[in-house]
Amino acid sequence: MSANEALAARLHEMSQLMDLLGIDSFRSSAHARAARAIESQSTDIALLASDRKALLAVEGIGPKMADKIIEFCKDGKIKEHAELLEQVPQGLLQLLDIPGLGPKTIRIMWQDGKVTDLAGLEKSIADGSILSLPRMGAKSVEKIKQSIAFIKQQGGAGGDGAAPKRLWIGVAQPIADRVVALLQKAGDPGLKVAFAGSLRRGKETIGDIDILAAPRTPDEAGRIMTAFCKMPGIIGVLVSGDVKASVRVGLEGEFGRWGNETVGSGGGIQMDLKMVPPDSWGAAMMYFTGSKEHNIAMRERARKRGLTLTDYGLFPEDDPDKKLGPPHSRGIKSICPADTEEALFKALEVAYAHPETREDLGEIGWKQTPHLIELPDIKAELHAHTTASDGRMSIEELAENAKARGFHTIAVTDHSQSSAVAGGLKVDRLLEHIENIRKASAKVKGITILAGSEVDILADGQLDYPDDILAKLDIVVASPHAGLSQDPITATARLLRAIENPYIHILGHPTGRQINKRPGLSPDMAKLYAAAKLHNVALEINTHWIRLDLRDIHIRGAMEAGCLLAIDSDVHETVDFDNLRYGILTARRGGVTPDRCINTWDSRKLHAWLNRKRK
DNA sequence: CTTGCGCACAAGCCCCACGTGGACGTGGG
Incomplete structure (x- = not known):
C-alpha cells in the first residue's frame, strides 16, 4: 500500500467510525471526500504535505484536514483516528463490509442489541432477534446470511478487518468476456449485451462485474435471466427479479482456470445483471x-x-x-x-x-473530445524477453508473433547481469546475444528486430552495463527491479540518474509496483516527468495487469508535463501480447494521445528517434 | 469539515430499485 492509499484508507475509516457513532454526517462525508481526493493525487502525499498551501489547494481539503494529513505524514498516525477507534468495538467496522447492512442499522444493533462483532451478528440471526430491527425481514436476513458466508470464505473472517479484495482487471476481463458471450447465446440474434462499470472504465482493479442486456421480448428476457443465474461456477444468487439479478461466481470452475494468479479475491466475484428496454440502452x-x-x-x-x-x-x-x-x-x-x-x-x-x-476529473466541460489512443494504433513492441533470459520464446518465434500482430518493429530486451534470478546476461553473453539477434533479423523478413536490453537500474541509479556496452545496443529500456523499498528521496535520485544516462530510451515500469502485492517506489513524479522530457526518455506503461506501471494518475501527470510514453507488454510468452488491451485502457485513463506514444510512430520516425542517442 | 460568499455563517452532489412497512435505509453507478 502506498502512503497515499494508507492515508486514504485511514480517512475513510474515520468517516465510517463517525457514521457508526452518529457524528455529524457532513464531517463524515468530508473525510470520505478527502480520502478520494488523496487517492487521485499523483504526487506522493509526503511531498505534498511538505507544502501546506499545496495541500489546501486540493479540492476537498481544508485547514483541519490539512493538519491531519500533515500529522499523518509526520507521525504515521492521526490522534483523532485513535480516539474514534476507542469509542467503537473492534468487530463493528467489519460489519460494514456486509452488503445489506449499513451504518444506521449496525448502530442500532450495537446500541440496543448488544451486537459488537460478527459472532454477535450471527447469534442474533440464529435466535431471530435480528428480525425485531426496523426494516429487517426474511429476505434481508437471507441476503446477510449469504454475505457472511462469502466473507468467511474469502478468508478475512478472522476479523483482520481487511476490506473485500478487488480483482485484477486482467483476471476480471476474460470472465466478463465469457459471460457476455454466454448471454448473447442465450438470447436471439442481434441481442445487445455488454459489460459496464469499472471494467468498462478500465480501472486497474475491479470490485464487481456489471453486465447490461437489452432483450426485445419477455421470453428472451427470461432466457437471459435463467442463463445468468445458472451459469457455470455459480456459488450463490443474491437477488433475482424480472429485470435485475446479482450472483456470486467462483473462480475455480469453468470461469476460473487462470492459473495461480486467481488468489486476489479469495474465492469469487459478484456479478450484476441489469436488463433494460433497447431504447434506453x-x-x-x-x-x-x-x-x-x-x-x-x-x-x-x-x-x-x-x-x-x-x-x-x-x-x-x-x-x-x-x-x-x-x-x-x-x-x-x-x-x-x-x-x-x-x-x-x-x-x-x-x-x-x-x-x-469518466471520473469527474475535468472531462465534463471539455471543449471537445480528445483523440485518445486505440489498440490498432500500436505498431511496435519495445520490451520483450526470449529464452536467453527468462522468456519462453526464441528470437525468431518472438519476431513471428510480433509480425502476426501487425507490428513493424520488435525489440529484444533480455535482462541484464544483475538480474540473476531472471537469467540476466553477463557482458560476453550479451555480445553473443546481439549477434544472434542480427542473424535472426536476416532470416525473418517483414519486421525490424532491434537488439536491446532491459537494463537494471541499480540501487544508486547506475545502469547495469557500462556505457560502451550500452552504446552497442539499438535500444535500452532501463528498469528498477530490486531495492524497491527505498525512501522517496533516494528513489527520486536513483531514477533521475538513470534518466540522465545518455544511452537510455525508455524508463521501464518506473515505480516497480505490483498491484495488490507491493507498493514499489514513491519518487517525486514531477521531477521525473521534467527530467524525462528534458532528456528525451519515454516513460513506460507496462501493460501487464499486475503492474500497469505507470498507473493512470501518473500518466495524467506525464501527459500534462509533455512527456513521451511507451506502451509495452514486457513479453515473456505469446499470451503476454494480449495484455496490450489493459495498457491501452490505462493509457486512455491518463489521456494519452497517439502522437505522444512512441509505439504508434511509423518505422522511420521511431528508428530515427532511437538513433538520436547513438551518435 | 469544506466551500462559497463575503470577512460570519449558511448549506451541503443525483436518481432509481428494493425491501419493509408506511418513510427510510441500503445498494447500484
Missing part, C-alpha cells in the same frame, strides 16, 4: 458505467438546465420534490433519443467523454 450504459462521481456531475448539469437525467433517458424536470415517481414510469418520453450515450451527451451540450475518462 444509452442512458442505462451511462448509469451502469459510472463512475458515481461522473454520474452525479452529469445529473447536476441536467438539473441546471431544467432537466432530469435518469437511467432511462433525459426528461423535463416536472417534479422537483420527487413526489410523483420516476418520469419513465409515468409514461413521460425522453426529450432526446436515449439509445446511445452520444445522443445524451449531445443533448446536455457536453463533449462526449470516453468511458475511461
Whole structure:
C-alpha cells in the first residue's frame, strides 16, 4: 500500500467510525471526500504535505484536514483516528463490509442489541432477534446470511478487518468476456449485451462485474435471466427479479482456470445483471458505467438546465420534490433519443467523454473530445524477453508473433547481469546475444528486430552495463527491479540518474509496483516527468495487469508535463501480447494521445528517434 | 469539515430499485 492509499484508507475509516457513532454526517462525508481526493493525487502525499498551501489547494481539503494529513505524514498516525477507534468495538467496522447492512442499522444493533462483532451478528440471526430491527425481514436476513458466508470464505473472517479484495482487471476481463458471450447465446440474434462499470472504465482493479442486456421480448428476457443465474461456477444468487439479478461466481470452475494468479479475491466475484428496454440502452450504459462521481456531475448539469437525467433517458424536470415517481414510469418520453450515450451527451451540450475518462476529473466541460489512443494504433513492441533470459520464446518465434500482430518493429530486451534470478546476461553473453539477434533479423523478413536490453537500474541509479556496452545496443529500456523499498528521496535520485544516462530510451515500469502485492517506489513524479522530457526518455506503461506501471494518475501527470510514453507488454510468452488491451485502457485513463506514444510512430520516425542517442 | 460568499455563517452532489412497512435505509453507478 502506498502512503497515499494508507492515508486514504485511514480517512475513510474515520468517516465510517463517525457514521457508526452518529457524528455529524457532513464531517463524515468530508473525510470520505478527502480520502478520494488523496487517492487521485499523483504526487506522493509526503511531498505534498511538505507544502501546506499545496495541500489546501486540493479540492476537498481544508485547514483541519490539512493538519491531519500533515500529522499523518509526520507521525504515521492521526490522534483523532485513535480516539474514534476507542469509542467503537473492534468487530463493528467489519460489519460494514456486509452488503445489506449499513451504518444506521449496525448502530442500532450495537446500541440496543448488544451486537459488537460478527459472532454477535450471527447469534442474533440464529435466535431471530435480528428480525425485531426496523426494516429487517426474511429476505434481508437471507441476503446477510449469504454475505457472511462469502466473507468467511474469502478468508478475512478472522476479523483482520481487511476490506473485500478487488480483482485484477486482467483476471476480471476474460470472465466478463465469457459471460457476455454466454448471454448473447442465450438470447436471439442481434441481442445487445455488454459489460459496464469499472471494467468498462478500465480501472486497474475491479470490485464487481456489471453486465447490461437489452432483450426485445419477455421470453428472451427470461432466457437471459435463467442463463445468468445458472451459469457455470455459480456459488450463490443474491437477488433475482424480472429485470435485475446479482450472483456470486467462483473462480475455480469453468470461469476460473487462470492459473495461480486467481488468489486476489479469495474465492469469487459478484456479478450484476441489469436488463433494460433497447431504447434506453444509452442512458442505462451511462448509469451502469459510472463512475458515481461522473454520474452525479452529469445529473447536476441536467438539473441546471431544467432537466432530469435518469437511467432511462433525459426528461423535463416536472417534479422537483420527487413526489410523483420516476418520469419513465409515468409514461413521460425522453426529450432526446436515449439509445446511445452520444445522443445524451449531445443533448446536455457536453463533449462526449470516453468511458475511461469518466471520473469527474475535468472531462465534463471539455471543449471537445480528445483523440485518445486505440489498440490498432500500436505498431511496435519495445520490451520483450526470449529464452536467453527468462522468456519462453526464441528470437525468431518472438519476431513471428510480433509480425502476426501487425507490428513493424520488435525489440529484444533480455535482462541484464544483475538480474540473476531472471537469467540476466553477463557482458560476453550479451555480445553473443546481439549477434544472434542480427542473424535472426536476416532470416525473418517483414519486421525490424532491434537488439536491446532491459537494463537494471541499480540501487544508486547506475545502469547495469557500462556505457560502451550500452552504446552497442539499438535500444535500452532501463528498469528498477530490486531495492524497491527505498525512501522517496533516494528513489527520486536513483531514477533521475538513470534518466540522465545518455544511452537510455525508455524508463521501464518506473515505480516497480505490483498491484495488490507491493507498493514499489514513491519518487517525486514531477521531477521525473521534467527530467524525462528534458532528456528525451519515454516513460513506460507496462501493460501487464499486475503492474500497469505507470498507473493512470501518473500518466495524467506525464501527459500534462509533455512527456513521451511507451506502451509495452514486457513479453515473456505469446499470451503476454494480449495484455496490450489493459495498457491501452490505462493509457486512455491518463489521456494519452497517439502522437505522444512512441509505439504508434511509423518505422522511420521511431528508428530515427532511437538513433538520436547513438551518435 | 469544506466551500462559497463575503470577512460570519449558511448549506451541503443525483436518481432509481428494493425491501419493509408506511418513510427510510441500503445498494447500484
